[in-house]
Amino acid sequence: MPANRFNGFTDYGVGIGLRVPHYQHILSRKPVVDWFEIISENYMIDGGRPLQVLDQILDQYRVVQHGVSMYFGSAEKLNREHLRRLKALVKRTKTPWLSDHLCWGSVDGRYTHDLLPMPYTFEAARITAAKIRQVQDCVEVPVAVENVSSYAEFHLSEMTEWEFLNEVAEGADCGILLDVNNIYVSSRNHSFDPYDYVNSVPAERVAQIHIAGHSKYQKYILDTHDHPVIDPVWKLYERALQRVGPTATLLEWDDNIPSFDEVHGEALKATRFLAAAATAALAQAI
Amino acid sequence: MKLVTLQRRMARAVMTPLTRTERMRPRTAAGGSMRAEAATFIKPNDRLTSFERLEIYNRQYWFRLLSSMIEDFAGLQAVLGSERFEQLCYAYLTDCPSRSFTLRNLGSQLTTWLKKHPRWLGAQPVLALDMCRLEWAHIEAFDGPEAPALAPEDLAEPGRPDFRLHLQPHLQLLSLQYPVDDLALAINDSAGDNSAAASNAVGERRKQRRVQAVARMKPRPIFLAVYRLENSVYYRRLQREEYALLAAVRRGLPLERCLVSAFRGSAMPAEDRPAAIEEWFHNLSLLGLFCRQPEDPDLRP
Numbered sequence: 385m386p387a388n389r390f391n392g393f394t395d396y397g398v399g400i401g402l403r404v405p406h407y408q409h410i411l412s413r414k415p416v417v418d419w420f421e422i423i424s425e426n427y428m429i430d431g432g433r434p435l436q437v438l439d440q441i442l443d444q445y446r447v448v449q450h451g452v453s454m455y456f457g458s459a460e461k462l463n464r465e466h467l468r469r470l471k472a473l474v475k476r477t478k479t480p481w482l483s484d485h486l487c488w489g490s491v492d493g494r495y496t497h498d499l500l501p502m503p504y505t506f507e508a509a510r511i512t513a514a515k516i517r518q519v520q521d522c523v524e525v526p527v528a529v530e531n532v533s534s535y536a537e538f539h540l541s542e543m544t545e546w547e548f549l550n551e552v553a554e555g556a557d558c559g560i561l562l563d564v565n566n567i568y569v570s571s572r573n574h575s576f577d578p579y580d581y582v583n584s585v586p587a588e589r590v591a592q593i594h595i596a597g598h599s600k601y602q603k604y605i606l607d608t609h610d611h612p613v614i615d616p617v618w619k620l621y622e623r624a625l626q627r628v629g630p631t632a633t634l635l636e637w638d639d640n641i642p643s644f645d646e647v648h649g650e651a652l653k654a655t656r657f658l659a660a661a662a663t664a665a666l667a668q669a670i
Numbered sequence: 671m672k673l674v675t676l677q678r679r680m681a682r683a684v685m686t687p688l689t690r691t692e693r694m695r696p697r698t699a700a701g702g703s704m705r706a707e708a709a710t711f712i713k714p715n716d717r718l719t720s721f722e723r724l725e726i727y728n729r730q731y732w733f734r735l736l737s738s739m740i741e742d743f744a745g746l747q748a749v750l751g752s753e754r755f756e757q758l759c760y761a762y763l764t765d766c767p768s769r770s771f772t773l774r775n776l777g778s779q780l781t782t783w784l785k786k787h788p789r790w791l792g793a794q795p796v797l798a799l800d801m802c803r804l805e806w807a808h809i810e811a812f813d814g815p816e817a818p819a820l821a822p823e824d825l826a827e828p829g830r831p832d833f834r835l836h837l838q839p840h841l842q843l844l845s846l847q848y849p850v851d852d853l854a855l856a857i858n859d860s861a862g863d864n865s866a867a868a869s870n871a872v873g874e875r876r877k878q879r880r881v882q883a884v885a886r887m888k889p890r891p892i893f894l895a896v897y898r899l900e901n902s903v904y905y906r907r908l909q910r911e912e913y914a915l916l917a918a919v920r921r922g923l924p925l926e927r928c929l930v931s932a933f934r935g936s937a938m939p940a941e942d943r944p945a946a947i948e949e950w951f952h953n954l955s956l957l958g959l960f961c962r963q964p965e966d967p968d969l970r971p
């Protein structure tokens with residue numbers, strides 16, 4: 385949704401991920417970019433160049449934080465040190481909302497550094513929602529939870545992934561970062577209709593959308609963020625926008641990163657869909 | 671099965687080292703069948719078995735961690751050779767799995783672990799350990815805390831007997847046996863040449879030649895400061911006495927005792943010492959390496 389309580393009532397357009405190979409270009413050429421998404425953990429450090437670059441970016445651009453290791457879905461307690469550093473970074477960036485994934489990745493204090501899939505159970509939904517609430521209370525900005533790509537399903541699951549997402553978002557009263565590429569990847573890996581997913585998302589909770597490319601293997605698809613967005617994902621994005629309205633959209637490109645202009649150009653393809661969604665929303669309002 | 675039980679079982683499988691051909695092992699660490707283990711919690715689909723689905727995560731885990739180790743310890747990898755280094759990483763990360771939310775800390779236990787498991791240090795154990803310590807020091811210096819520097823005039827404080835100095839938390843002091851500072855820079859350079867033009871094999875051979883040249887040297891004491899200045903990391907060779915002085919400052923000794931410590935067993939003629947001290951203090955304070963006492967506990971090294 386444009387400007388809702390889950391994205392701090394902002395109205396951001398198309399952004400891209402801030403990545404090291406583009407630092408130089410951005411700082412020297414100062415391209416016009418609506419907003420940047422940063423990986424929070426890369427800046428949860430004590431000093432040095434990454435923070436200096438971040439401060440320079442913050443002087444000129446709007447920045448939103450995206451985390452990769454809070455692991456809302458891990459059964460263990462939240463990591464206090466992680467939370468403390470996240471809160472400090474939120475103060476620095478003044479991010480209007482922040483996001484992390486609907487997944488787990490650590491157990492008994494050991495970290496896998498991966499986004500591992502959840503079993504879709506009521507117990508898991510309860511634990512996950514409680515942890516999102518704790519983070520939200522601590523950082524004092526809205527938190528959006530992002531659906532991940534997955535390559536495995538569990539016998540334990542009691543519901544579909546989208547039912548689980550609803551259950552968690554409802555329980556935590558949090559926002560959703562809807563990753564349409566992840567929906568597409570998982571739909572191919574687990575043989576479901578991606579439109580069933582997009583059509584079931586609680587539209588009023590969507591704070592932000594991710595688009596990305598992926599890699600196709602013989603028997604599965606891997607979410608690699610190293611290619612342009614494919615047509616079926618743009619179509620899914622279009623459908624998502626019909627439901628949620630023009631929403632802050634971010635292109636993820638994390639591997640084999642091409643030039644800044646190429647990445648930004650790919651992201652800006654979203655503009656056309658956003659404009660159509662805005663027109664539709666306006667027509668409906670009238 | 672409760673959530674925590676599922677996560678323990680899956681994490682155990684995911685963190686099991688891969689086979690030599692980078693596949694998931696057929697046996698669990700406890701000796702059971704990995705196929706049977708995977709089937710207890712993961713559903714198969716029409717294209718992949720439970721084992722194959724779990725294997726995607728098992729491989730992803732190791733590829734991510736190994737590439738992070740290679741990035742952080744490229745010098746150690748060059749000293750040991752790629753294959754031995756990879757086996758070392760499997761052994762180290764099995765003993766010391768990540769306990770941090772960030773991969774930045776993945777190698778934090780490596781030096782300590784290697785001292786306890788010297789068989790992984792290869793034919794040149796002292797050189798390998800020196801390189802490992804330098805590379806970890808580099809990581810600490812790169813993004814470690816920085817406290818407000820002391821101005822040179824702050825150092826002119828009258829010589830109270832308990833006057834103490836403090837060092838920047840990002841400054842790392844190393845006592846080494848091999849010039850791994852030069853070697854690390856040379857290895858980085860050849861990595862650069864390599865991506866520009868020559869093939870992998872050429873770059874690899876060039877690295878090996880550089881490692882061999884250093885390995886043939888006779889070990890001799892080298893003292894090094896690794897620190898950050900204007901957000902770049904620098905290596906600076908120190909005189910033995912200068913190193914002893916800084917090590918004493920880091921231990922929190924009063925300045926008077928640091929100076930005694932600096933010249934204990936030193937061959938430097940007494941008449942040369944005042945000028946040497948003056949020069950060290952001048953240079954170190956120009957580099958901003960003395961700071962006020964860090965009040966934030968996080969800033970204390």
Ligand SMILES: [Fe+2]
Nearest residue numbers: 530563594636
């Ligand atoms: Fe995403």
